[in-house]
Amino acid sequence: MSYCSNCGAKLPKDAFYCPKCGVKTVLGAEKTAITLEDLRETFNRIEKEFEKAFALATKEMHAAFKKAMENIQQEPPKETVTCSNCGEKNLKDAIFCYNCGTKIEPKTEEKV
Ligand SMILES: [Zn+2]
Ligand SMILES: [Zn+2]
Known part of the structure; x- marks a missing residue:
């Protein structure tokens, strides 16, 4: 059982805000922080995946272009x-x- 750091009221389990004074609980602060962090990580991951996919596509395009040029030269x-x-x-x-x-x-x- 935890208590509100502001008013000392008993907090229900999993409470993110004090039901009495509305102050964010430790759990609430953690929850918010984790959510923001998760969101940022998700964005970073998507960005990295996109960059990776884009780099790969560019590489493949270069390879295909090089191969095509070689074929033209060989013929x-x-x-x-x-x-x-x-x-x-x-x-x-x-x-x-x-x-x-x-x-x-x-x-x-x-x-x-
Ligand atoms: Zn309170
Ligand atoms: Zn033929």
Whole structure:
């Protein structure tokens, strides 16, 4: 059993405020402090998770971009033509893909 630090009234169990004078009890002060602390921790955690996720996404994007650049650099542009269906490299004058038989359309984006 605890007593109000202000008026000395007996406090009910789990009372956060004195029922007689309205002063916040020790328990009430603790409860408020914990709640604020929890809230702050939750915000910090969310912020960190977001930063982590964002950093990861940026990293993955960089990796994908680097890989794409490497693929572009590795691919000899004039010697072969890539099948749009299966991705197999065919000779540049091939009309049909030797691998899957799909008609190879000339790339329209390779304008000089
Ligand atoms: Zn009181
Ligand atoms: Zn193909």
